Each structure stands twice: as C-alpha cells, then as structure tokens.
Amino acid sequence: MSDESITLSVTDNASPTDAARVLQGLKTYNEAAAGRAFDRRDLTVLAHDADGTLLGGLTGYTQWEWLYIDHLWVAEDGRRGGLGSRLLDAAEAESRLRGCRWSRLYTYDFQAPGFYPKRGYEVWSEMEGYPEGHKQIWFRKTLE
DSSP states (O other): OOGGGOOOOOOSSOOHHHHHHHHHHHHHHHHHHHTSOOOOEEEEEEEEOTTOOEEEEEEEEEETTEEEEEEEEEOGGGTTTTHHHHHHHHHHHHHHHTTOOEEEEEEETTSOTTHHHHTTOEEEEEEETSSTTSEEEEEEEEOO
C-alpha cells in the first residue's frame, strides 16, 4: 500500500462503527500477543439522592486483573461526607468480584491527591507540568 493511497482523517467524533473496529483490531492483537483473553468490561458507580439528582459517580473499567478508574466526581455540596469513599469502595468490591487484584488511577495536585492514600493507594509516578504549573499524580493499590 503506497502513501498516496492512504487518507487520514482527524475527528473528535468518530462513528461508533469505526471506534468499534479500532477496539476490535487492538483486542485481536492484544489477545494474540498476551496469550490471554481481552476481558475489558466498563464499570460505572453512580450516587443519586431520593429525587434522582446525581450526587457523584465513578467511571472506569476492569481488564486483566486491574481496575482502571478514569473519573471520580462528587458534587461540591457532597464532598468530605464520605460519598467518594463509598463510590470507590463499591467499584473496588465489584472489581474483586471480576477477579481484579490491583487498581490504578491518576489525579491532579489541584483535585484530591490526599484522598487516595487514606484509601490505601500509593503514588507510583508524578508528571510535573501537566497541566502547566501543576502535576498529574498516578496511584496504585493492591486489592487482595
């Protein structure tokens, strides 16, 4: 295949079909290379009040014995009341049921870096200057 026959497109809104094909291609490659099933499953934990208002949530996924936490958010008026811990506990409990042995996530120095060590997480990497003037902090935890 020559370079002239290849067209690149850049978008912030890929079609669901194209996104699924990219994931399937990666899944097929990873299974062959790793010698094990690509067992990724999305995981979401949501907290609503009696009126149905969203108070907080956690999103991520499990794969290859790891819980990957992408987002953890608690509404401003619900912070420091234990809801973040409840969301994290629920995600960790579900991930254990799925066979996970570890968890990983990142946060920023302006978010809640003090929260995670209280929950048993340890820093394993920091990236200075992301965003400028701040740092991104990576945490991990053994779930067993």
